[in-house]
Amino acid sequence: MTAPLTPPHQPQPHDAHAWPSPYPPLSGEDGVPSTATELRQAAVVTAVSTVAGAALGLLWLWLAPRVPLISDGKAVFLRHSEGEAAIGADGTFVLLALGFGAVAALVVFLFHRHGGVALVLALAAGGVLGSLLAWGVGTYLGPTHDVVGHAKAVGSNVVFEAPLKLEMWQGAILAWPLAAMIVHLGVTAVFGPRDPEPEWPPTPPTPPTPSAQG
Numbered sequence: 001m002t003a004p005l006t007p008p009h010q011p012q013p014h015d016a017h018a019w020p021s022p023y024p025p026l027s028g029e030d031g032v033p034s035t036a037t038e039l040r041q042a043a044v045v046t047a048v049s050t051v052a053g054a055a056l057g058l059l060w061l062w063l064a065p066r067v068p069l070i071s072d073g074k075a076v077f078l079r080h081s082e083g084e085a086a087i088g089a090d091g092t093f094v095l096l097a098l099g100f101g102a103v104a105a106l107v108v109f110l111f112h113r114h115g116g117v118a119l120v121l122a123l124a125a126g127g128v129l130g131s132l133l134a135w136g137v138g139t140y141l142g143p144t145h146d147v148v149g150h151a152k153a154v155g156s157n158v159v160f161e162a163p164l165k166l167e168m169w170q171g172a173i174l175a176w177p178l179a180a181m182i183v184h185l186g187v188t189a190v191f192g193p194r195d196p197e198p199e200w201p202p203t204p205p206t207p208p209t210p211s212a213q214g
Contacts, residue, residue: 049126057137
């Protein structure tokens with residue numbers, strides 16, 4: 001009699017797949033994240049984009065042109081009626097939001113190349129929330145909205161700044177999410193992983209042609 005080749009304390013080869021894995025897999029086939037992982041990533045993207053809106057608001061407050069006002073003691077007037085500073089605040093916000101959206105899309109793509117629909121929607125939702133936060137931060141920390149009280153406080157014939165606001169806020173709020181989605185879709189289409197080519201079934205051999213009977 002010969003001794004068995006497999007020690008008794010070792011599992012049999014056919015039982016190798018019977019042992020459960022210690023942790024559930026985080027990714028699906030070919031490294032594509034599972035649905036749960038993708039949803040967690042989307043939640044993080046939305047949260048980070050929203051917090052980044054505070055930085056956008058501070059930059060907008062710093063870079064936006066100011067609208068000078070002046071009072072004669074009875075009413076408040078624009079110091080330069082032909083000035084374009086009133087629409088300059090909107091333009092500054094839109095340009096900054098476009099930049100924030102493009103950067104957010106690039107960062108998400110670098111960290112999550114297998115991003116799906118959930119990440120694109122997270123970029124859009126985070127862009128909207130971040131823009132709303134930026135709008136609130138800029139207007140809250142900017143000049144006061146009590147123009148009459150401010151005019152009385154500074155006195156007559158003294159120039160002071162108008163409150164910071166968005167005239168066309170609907171379009172300004174959408175600048176960040178639109179830029180984020182467009183840039184992310186573009187870089188994914190150009191640099192993203194490609195789907196494997198389908199394997200065609202082998203062509204069956206052609207049966208030999210029967211020779212003509214003489």
